[in-house]
Amino acid sequence: MTTTTRSRDTRAATASAVRLRGVTRRFGDVEAVRGLDLDLQPGEVVAFLGPNGAGKTTTIDMILGLSRPTTGEVEVFGMPPREAVARGLVAAVMQTGGLLKDLTVRETVAYMASLFADSRPVEAVLEEAGIADLAGRRVASCSGGEQQRLRFAMALLSDPALLLLDEPTTGMDVEGRRSFWSAIRRDAADGRTVLFATHYLEEADQYADRIVLISGGRIVADGTGPQIRALASGRVVRATLPGADPQVIAELAALDGVDGVDVRGDQVHLHARDSDAVARHLLTRTAAHDLEITAHNLEDAFLTLTGKEQDR
Numbered sequence: 636m637t638t639t640t641r642s643r644d645t646r647a648a649t650a651s652a653v654r655l656r657g658v659t660r661r662f663g664d665v666e667a668v669r670g671l672d673l674d675l676q677p678g679e680v681v682a683f684l685g686p687n688g689a690g691k692t693t694t695i696d697m698i699l700g701l702s703r704p705t706t707g708e709v710e711v712f713g714m715p716p717r718e719a720v721a722r723g724l725v726a727a728v729m730q731t732g733g734l735l736k737d738l739t740v741r742e743t744v745a746y747m748a749s750l751f752a753d754s755r756p757v758e759a760v761l762e763e764a765g766i767a768d769l770a771g772r773r774v775a776s777c778s779g780g781e782q783q784r785l786r787f788a789m790a791l792l793s794d795p796a797l798l799l800l801d802e803p804t805t806g807m808d809v810e811g812r813r814s815f816w817s818a819i820r821r822d823a824a825d826g827r828t829v830l831f832a833t834h835y836l837e838e839a840d841q842y843a844d845r846i847v848l849i850s851g852g853r854i855v856a857d858g859t860g861p862q863i864r865a866l867a868s869g870r871v872v873r874a875t876l877p878g879a880d881p882q883v884i885a886e887l888a889a890l891d892g893v894d895g896v897d898v899r900g901d902q903v904h905l906h907a908r909d910s911d912a913v914a915r916h917l918l919t920r921t922a923a924h925d926l927e928i929t930a931h932n933l934e935d936a937f938l939t940l941t942g943k944e945q946d947r
């Protein structure tokens with residue numbers, strides 16, 4: 636792999652890669668981002684995870700200097716985002732656009748390289764993005780995943796210290812996603828800071844060192860996958876409860892230590908801090924059977940944590 640120099644000046648070497656303080660962004664009546672404080676350290680791979688409309692793209696746009704916060708401060712390597720972008724410290728891989736279908740993969744990267752005063756060699760970035768063997772192929776014949784790796788190669792030309800990816804694998808199949816992320820992870824091992832927005836829990840859990848969970852324009856959790864799971868403590872008790880009447884459901888919901896009840900046909904799901912007490916109640920006071928008790932998984936944590944924010 637090519638050795639690269641990513642610390643282009645003293646400020647870039649010493650500051651947080653990204654620093655947000657009290658950042659808000661309004662669009663008319665819509666408060667897309669509501670008071671974000673966030674620090675990304677150089678070399679971290681961070682997933683920005685949240686449901687539709689959470690404020691992920693709005694935040695990424697502010698880090699890229701494409702829009703300004705309504706209030707608050709955004710700094711990238713200790714400088715205003717536009718300055719960091721102008722110095723080639725930041726690059727982005729967006730979901731769509733930016734490719735000429737009739738060019739080959741190599742021609743596309745070479746054309747982009749010709750626009751930079753100080754560009755890395757074309758062959759090196761093709762290699763790093765894992766598309767050297769596709770260099771002669773027309774862009775139109777590349778799959779969605781291959782086109783994303785091409786965008787990734789283009790983003791590497793300026794050797795950015797920070798790479799931003801906005802839902803980079805939307806619409807890719809499992810194999811496309813896997814090879815895209817293995818290229819990103821290989822590259823990040825070399826010290827690049829990566830922030831990617833995603834809807835996919837497994838993607839965040841599998842490929843990020845840290846997950847920042849955002850909902851309704853606020854950060855609702857920040858930590859590793861296991862730390863986020865632990866935040867939504869408790870268990871899920873599932874049972875078959877045929878024809879459960881509303882009175883029985885109301886009693887279940889009112890039990891001590893029950894945080895929520897979902898009824899799906901004959902199935903009842905209870906989110907409970909004391910699963911033993913809930914199981915005892917179900918078996919002795921109701922017609923429930925086929926009980927199953929499981930620990931929360933990341934998806935439960937996601938729904939619990941983002942649901943709480945949406946309720947506000």
Ligand SMILES: Nc1ncnc2c1ncn2[C@@H]1O[C@H](COP(=O)(O)OP(=O)(O)OP(=O)(O)O)[C@@H](O)[C@H]1O
Nearest residue numbers: 662665666667685686687688689690691692693694
């Ligand atoms: N230019 C705009 N004008 C008006 N409202 C906007 C604009 N851009 C974003 N919004 C609103 O701000 C909120 C946050 O949007 P944003 O695109 O940042 O969310 P997101 O987390 O990226 O969502 P998705 O995962 O669906 O892309 C949404 O309610 C959206 O409708």
